Amino acid sequence: MERLNSVKTSFFGKGATQLLTEELQKRGYHRVLIVTDNFLFESKVAERVGDYVLKANVEYAIYYEVKPNPTTDIVYECLEAARALNVDMLIAVGGGSAIDTCKAVSILMANGGKVEDYEGVNKSSKRGLPIAAINTTAGTGSEVTAFYIVTDPVRHSKMCMVDPNCMVDIAINDTDFMMSMPPKLTAATGMDAMTHSIEAALTPQSTPLTDKDAYWAITTIKDYLPRAVANGNDLEAREMMAYAEYVAGMAFSNAGLGMVHAMAHSLGGFYNLPHGVCNAILLPYVMEFNGRDSRSYSRFEKIAVALGLGQLKAEDAVRSVVAYIRGLSEQVGIPKKLSELGKVDPKDFDALAKLALADACMAANMVSPTQQMVVDTYRAAF
Numbered sequence: 001m002e003r004l005n006s007v008k009t010s011f012f013g014k015g016a017t018q019l020l021t022e023e024l025q026k027r028g029y030h031r032v033l034i035v036t037d038n039f040l041f042e043s044k045v046a047e048r049v050g051d052y053v054l055k056a057n058v059e060y061a062i063y064y065e066v067k068p069n070p071t072t073d074i075v076y077e078c079l080e081a082a083r084a085l086n087v088d089m090l091i092a093v094g095g096g097s098a099i100d101t102c103k104a105v106s107i108l109m110a111n112g113g114k115v116e117d118y119e120g121v122n123k124s125s126k127r128g129l130p131i132a133a134i135n136t137t138a139g140t141g142s143e144v145t146a147f148y149i150v151t152d153p154v155r156h157s158k159m160c161m162v163d164p165n166c167m168v169d170i171a172i173n174d175t176d177f178m179m180s181m182p183p184k185l186t187a188a189t190g191m192d193a194m195t196h197s198i199e200a201a202l203t204p205q206s207t208p209l210t211d212k213d214a215y216w217a218i219t220t221i222k223d224y225l226p227r228a229v230a231n232g233n234d235l236e237a238r239e240m241m242a243y244a245e246y247v248a249g250m251a252f253s254n255a256g257l258g259m260v261h262a263m264a265h266s267l268g269g270f271y272n273l274p275h276g277v278c279n280a281i282l283l284p285y286v287m288e289f290n291g292r293d294s295r296s297y298s299r300f301e302k303i304a305v306a307l308g309l310g311q312l313k314a315e316d317a318v319r320s321v322v323a324y325i326r327g328l329s330e331q332v333g334i335p336k337k338l339s340e341l342g343k344v345d346p347k348d349f350d351a352l353a354k355l356a357l358a359d360a361c362m363a364a365n366m367v368s369p370t371q372q373m374v375v376d377t378y379r380a381a382f
């Protein structure tokens with residue numbers, strides 16, 4: 001038996017945000033809260049979305065204090081604004097941080113309680129407040145997934161929530177909002193999407209439905225990410241990356257992730273480091289770890305084909321896939337080692353490994369590691 005979660009309505013392509021007006025009219029909302037960060041507020045991107053909201057005769061206010069790796073404090077502040085305005089919909093304008101903030105607020109609006117009450121899998125009972133997501137990056141896939149992440153600022157850890165009740169109602173991937181993404185952000189978010197595809201392909205929870213998405217996304221990201229990083233105005237590359245990160249999101253939302261994300265969540269929560277960069281650095285080391293288990297060979301053989309490396313067998317496939325991903329990361333300018341990020345301290349590896357083992361993503365990893373194995377993987381990547 002298989003349950004497939006997907007978004008109700010999705011719009012793609014240049015100028016797709018204008019379709020928001022008609023959708024809001026059809027659904028009969030009265031008041032919405034646009035949730036974004038300071039940069040997208042100052043650069044009037046949120047206001048451009050607001051114009052489409054006004055055209056639908058819907059009132060809006062803007063909350064613009066979202067930060068990368070959003071904390072519970074940000075969620076509660078945004079929740080207070082949404083409650084005070086009595087909004088009937090949330091509109092995220094941004095990448096994973098804005099969308100995940102909306103998902104947390106949406107669940108709390110409908111179910112009450114605290115963010116941590118929903119940590120883990122399927123913890124809420126009621127469908128959240130409706131969300132529209134105008135995605136401005138090409139990586140997290142949050143506009144299409146049942147996952148959201150909030151940082152606990154006291155424990156310095158990321159809470160991972162997996163909950164179909166948080167899924168957005170209207171997902172918009174409009175390349176007009178992606179063209180100005182700087183190369184570093186394009187690379188980090190693009191490698192996040194590659195990690196989603198590879199983890200979704202490697203998890204034992206994958207199915208033919210999730211496989212078709214995961215392997216297509218691997219091929220598309222390897223073909224188009226270097227182009228999008230080299231030339232942000234390459235419309236075809238931006239468009240294909242928007243499709244690929246969405247499709248990778250569908251794959252992992254239904255198949256799950258694995259040890260790369262579990263370890264990256266610990267790092268991100270502990271040191272406030274960018275999610276995509278942590279994933280990209282850890283990915284080859286975790287693939288080497290999983291690749292020592294012969295159960296992974298058939299998956300690596302298919303990943304090798306998706307990467308255009310040909311028909312390789314067993315350890316050869318693992319070695320070649322790892323080498324290819326290292327080369328891709330280097331080509332798009334991702335640091336090779338955690339030590340290059342400046343904040344990571346090997347003294348913390350035990351604490352980081354404990355957090356990673358408790359992360360909801362770890363359960364989907366092909367091999368169940370011991371704490372020492374996770375520490376060794378951090379050390380190798382350092």
Ligand SMILES: [Fe+2]
Nearest residue numbers: 140192196275
């Ligand atoms: Fe991710």
